[in-house]
Amino acid sequence: MTVTNAETWLYKINPSLKLFVLMVLCIVALFIDDLNYMINVTMGVLLIFLCFTGHSIKRIILLSIPFSFIFISTSLAMIFFGKGETLWFEWGLISITEESFMRGLLVGFRALLFAALGLTFSLTTRPVNLFYSLMQQVKLKPKYAYSFMAALRLIPIMMQEFQTIRNAMKVRGFERGTGVKSIYFKIKAYSIPLLSGSIRRAHRIAVAMEAKRFTDTRDRTYYYDFGFSKYDQGFILYFIILLLAGFFLSIQFPLVSI
Amino acid sequence: MEQIISVEKLRMKFPGEESMIFKDLSISFGKGEKVLLLGPSGCGKSTLLQVLSGLIPNSIEVPLKGEKLKCPSSWGYVFQDPDSQFCMPFADEEIAFVLENLSVPKQEMKEKIQHHLHQVGLNLGAIHTSIDTLSGGMKQRLAIASVLALEPEVLFLDEPTAMLDPEGTKEMWELLKEVGRDKTVIVVEHKIDHVLEFIDRIVLFNDEGQIIADGPKDTILSRYKNEMKEHGIWFPGVWDEYVKNHAPVRKQPFTDDVPLIQVQDFSGFRNKEEKIKVNELQVTSGEWIVIRGENGAGKSTLLHALMQFIKTSGTYALMGTPIKRVENPTEHMTFVFQNPEFQFVANTVYEEIAYSLRIDKRPQQEINERVRSLLKVFRLEAHWGKHPFQLSMGQKRRLSVAASIVKDKKLILLDEPTFGQDSKNTFALLKWLEVYRSRGVTVIMVTHDDHISKNFATRILTVQDGNVIRDEKVIQPGCMEPKFLNIKGVSCR
Numbered sequence: 094m095t096v097t098n099a100e101t102w103l104y105k106i107n108p109s110l111k112l113f114v115l116m117v118l119c120i121v122a123l124f125i126d127d128l129n130y131m132i133n134v135t136m137g138v139l140l141i142f143l144c145f146t147g148h149s150i151k152r153i154i155l156l157s158i159p160f161s162f163i164f165i166s167t168s169l170a171m172i173f174f175g176k177g178e179t180l181w182f183e184w185g186l187i188s189i190t191e192e193s194f195m196r197g198l199l200v201g202f203r204a205l206l207f208a209a210l211g212l213t214f215s216l217t218t219r220p221v222n223l224f225y226s227l228m229q230q231v232k233l234k235p236k237y238a239y240s241f242m243a244a245l246r247l248i249p250i251m252m253q254e255f256q257t258i259r260n261a262m263k264v265r266g267f268e269r270g271t272g273v274k275s276i277y278f279k280i281k282a283y284s285i286p287l288l289s290g291s292i293r294r295a296h297r298i299a300v301a302m303e304a305k306r307f308t309d310t311r312d313r314t315y316y317y318d319f320g321f322s323k324y325d326q327g328f329i330l331y332f333i334i335l336l337l338a339g340f341f342l343s344i345q346f347p348l349v350s351i
Numbered sequence: 352m353e354q355i356i357s358v359e360k361l362r363m364k365f366p367g368e369e370s371m372i373f374k375d376l377s378i379s380f381g382k383g384e385k386v387l388l389l390g391p392s393g394c395g396k397s398t399l400l401q402v403l404s405g406l407i408p409n410s411i412e413v414p415l416k417g418e419k420l421k422c423p424s425s426w427g428y429v430f431q432d433p434d435s436q437f438c439m440p441f442a443d444e445e446i447a448f449v450l451e452n453l454s455v456p457k458q459e460m461k462e463k464i465q466h467h468l469h470q471v472g473l474n475l476g477a478i479h480t481s482i483d484t485l486s487g488g489m490k491q492r493l494a495i496a497s498v499l500a501l502e503p504e505v506l507f508l509d510e511p512t513a514m515l516d517p518e519g520t521k522e523m524w525e526l527l528k529e530v531g532r533d534k535t536v537i538v539v540e541h542k543i544d545h546v547l548e549f550i551d552r553i554v555l556f557n558d559e560g561q562i563i564a565d566g567p568k569d570t571i572l573s574r575y576k577n578e579m580k581e582h583g584i585w586f587p588g589v590w591d592e593y594v595k596n597h598a599p600v601r602k603q604p605f606t607d608d609v610p611l612i613q614v615q616d617f618s619g620f621r622n623k624e625e626k627i628k629v630n631e632l633q634v635t636s637g638e639w640i641v642i643r644g645e646n647g648a649g650k651s652t653l654l655h656a657l658m659q660f661i662k663t664s665g666t667y668a669l670m671g672t673p674i675k676r677v678e679n680p681t682e683h684m685t686f687v688f689q690n691p692e693f694q695f696v697a698n699t700v701y702e703e704i705a706y707s708l709r710i711d712k713r714p715q716q717e718i719n720e721r722v723r724s725l726l727k728v729f730r731l732e733a734h735w736g737k738h739p740f741q742l743s744m745g746q747k748r749r750l751s752v753a754a755s756i757v758k759d760k761k762l763i764l765l766d767e768p769t770f771g772q773d774s775k776n777t778f779a780l781l782k783w784l785e786v787y788r789s790r791g792v793t794v795i796m797v798t799h800d801d802h803i804s805k806n807f808a809t810r811i812l813t814v815q816d817g818n819v820i821r822d823e824k825v826i827q828p829g830c831m832e833p834k835f836l837n838i839k840g841v842s843c844r
Contacts, residue, residue, distance in 0.1 A: 239438055242438060243439075257688065263681060265681075266679070294434075298438055300430075301428075301435065301437075304406060305449045306501065314455055315451060316448075316457065316460055
C-alpha cells in the first residue's frame with residue numbers, strides 16, 4: 094500500500110489549508126464559463142500535478158490514464174450531441190456544431206481540472222497528517238479523527254480477507270455455480286464474513302484505543318504539530334496569480350476564438 | 352500483602368444469553384503477584400480480565416453487579432491479535448498516540464518512543480517504520496512497548512503469544528519476565544510452556560466460570576491434573592499422557608503407495624515475487640506430512656501453491672495429470688483454513704456439510720446419510736439447525752473440516768488447524784485425521800506444534816526463507832530420530 098517518493102514543497106503545505114484551497118478552486122471552476130480561461134487555469138494546475146508531486150513520471154502517467162479517458166468521454170458526449178447553431182458536421186444522431194464543440198471542450202477541461210486537483214491533494218498528503226492538521230486548525234474532535242485513522246488501517250486487512258474468502262469459495266466448489274441464484278449466494282457468502290470480521294475488528298481496535306487511555310478531550314498533546322509557513326503563502330499566491338494571469342491571458346492572447 | 356485488585360460476588364450476564372457468565376465470583380490480587388488464569392475455552396477468563404481492568408463496563412457495556420469492585424488506577428492491556436490493537440500506521444505514531452493521551456509534551460516524545468522501543472528489544476532501523484512491514488512477534492513487541500508507555504503498575508496479558516510461533520513465544524515471555532519484574536501481572540494463556548517459569552499463582556476455572564482452584568502453581572499443577580485434563584486445558588505433560596493412553600497413536604501405515612503429487616522445479620508467486628521454491632517433491636497416499644518453519648518462512652504459501660490459489664511455475668502433476676489439465680482440482684483435494692468462518696456458505700450446520708453434495712446434485716437420500724454420519728463423527732448432531740456463526744470456536748473448526756471432507760477427498764491440506772484449540776478438540780481432530788490417513792487419505796498440514804510432528808507425522812518438510820531445506824521421513828512408527836527433533840520434556844517412547 095505504501096509508495097515511496099520524494100517529498101516536495103507540496104508536502105510542506107498545511108494539509109487543512111491545502112484541502113481548503115483546492116476545494117475553493119473546485120468551486121471557482123464551476124463558475125468559469127470561458128474556454129480560454131478554463132484552459133489556462135487547467136494548465137496551471139496540471140503543471141503542479143505533473144512536476145511537483147514528487148512521484149515518478151511513470152506513476153503519474155499511469156494515474157492519468159483513467160482521467161484522460163474521463164476528459165475524452167465527457168467532451169465527446171457534449172461535442173457529438175450538444176445543441177448549437179453553426180453546424181460543422183452531421184451524421185445520423187451525431188451533429189457537431191461550433192457551440193457544442195466549445196462547450197464540450199469546456200466540460201472536458203473542467204473534469205480534467207477536478208481530477209488534477211484531487212490527485213494532487215491525495216498524492217501529496219498523508220491521511221494521518223490531514224487528520225492531525227484538522228484537529229489542530231479546524232478543531233475536529235479527536236474522536237472522529239482517530240476513528241478515521243484507525244479505519245484506514247482496516248482497508249488492507251479487509252483486502253486480504255477478501256482474497257482468503259475467494260480461495261475458500263474455490264475449495265467449496267463455489268465458483269462453479271451459475272445463474273441469478275448463485276450470484277445472490279456469492280454476494281452473501283462474501284459480504285457476511287467480511288462484514289462480521291470488520292465489525293469485530295473495529296470493536297477490538299476501539300477497545301484497544303480506550304485501553305490506551307484515549308478520551309475525547311481536546312487538551313491533548315500532538316506528536317505532529319502543524320502551523321503555517323511561507324510555503325502556504327506561496328501556495329495561495331500561486332493560485333491567485335494563476336487565476337488573475339489566466340484571466341488576463343485569455344483576453345489578451347486567446348487560444349481559441351469564440 | 353496489599354490488595355490492588357479485587358472483586359466480590361461478581362454477577363454478570365451477556366445480554367441475550369440465558370446463563371450467567373459469572374455467578375458470585377470473588378477474587379483478589381496482591382501487589383507484585385504474577386497470576387495465570389487457566390480454564391477451558393469459553394469459560395470467561397478473558398472477560399474476567401476485562402472486568403478486572405475496568406474495560407468492562409467502561410469501554411464495553413455489559414451489565415454487571417458486584418459487592419466490591421476495585422480496579423487498578425494504572426494498568427496496561429496486551430491483546431491477542433496483533434493486527435487489531437493498533438490505530439496508527441507507523442510504529443512511532445502508535446506509541447506517540449499513547450503519549451498524546453497522557454498529554455506528554457511533544458519535545459519529550461521522540462526520546463520516550465526510542466526508550467520504549469529499546470526496552471522491548473525492537474531495534475528498527477528508523478522509528479518511523481510502517482507497522483504492516485513488521486512480523487507478528489515484532490507487532491506484539493510494539494504492543495508491549497506502547498503499553499509500557501503508560502507506565503502501568505498492573506499488566507493484563509490476554510494470550511499475547513496466541514499468534515506467534517514457538518520461538519517467538521519463548522522470546523516474548525523472556526521479554527515479559529524482564530519488563531514485568533516489578534509489576535503485578537495477570538495472564539490468560541493457553542500455551543503454558545513458557546508462562547509457568549514466570550508466574551507464581553494459578554487460578555483454575557471450569558466451564559461455568561467458577562473457580563475450582565486457586566493457589567501456588569506447583570500445588571495446582573500436581574493436584575488438579577484430572578480436572579485440567581477433563582476440561583481440555585493444556586498442562587505440562589498433557590501430550591505424554593495422551594500418547595501413553597492412546598498407544599499406539601499412529602495406526603498402521605498405509606501400504607500401497609499411490610503417487611498423488613509430483614512436482615519439480617516448482618515455484619509459487621505472490622505479486623510476481625517468488626515466495627516458495629521446491630526442487631522436487633513426491634507425495635503418495637497415506638502420508639501425513641507436517642510442514643515446519645518460522646513465521647513468514649513460506650509454509651502457508653507452499654500449501655497455497657499446491658492448491659493453486661497463487662500463480663505457480665514448474666511441473667506439477669496431480670495423480671499423473673498436469674494440474675493445468677485437471678478440470679476441478681478441488682474435487683480431489685481440499686483445504687482447511689486457519690479461520691473457519693471464511694469457509695461457511697450456508698445458513699445451517701446441516702446445509703453447510705451438504706453444500707458440496709448439493710452442487711453435484713446428488714440424490715437427497717445419499718446427502719442425508721452422508722451428512723448425518725459426518726455430524727455424528729464430528730459431534731455436531733445437537734447443533735445441526737444452528738447457523739455456523741453461532742457455534743463455538745472448536746465447533747466451527749470441526750464443522751469446517753467436516754464440510755471440507757464430505758466428498759471423500761484424497762488429499763487434505765490444513766493451515767494450522769489446532770491453533771487456539773483446547774487439548775480436547777486438538778486430540779479429537781488429530782484422531783480423526785489419523786483415521787482418514789490410515790484409510791489412504793494424505794494429510795499435509797502446517798503446524799508449529801512439534802508434538803504433532805513427533806507423534807503423528809510420517810514425514811516432515813522444513814521450510815526456510817522460501818525454500819524447502821529438509822525432507823525427512825519418520826523411520827520408526829511412533830518415534831522420530833531424536834537428532835532432528837529435540838523437544839524439552841518430551842521423551843521418546
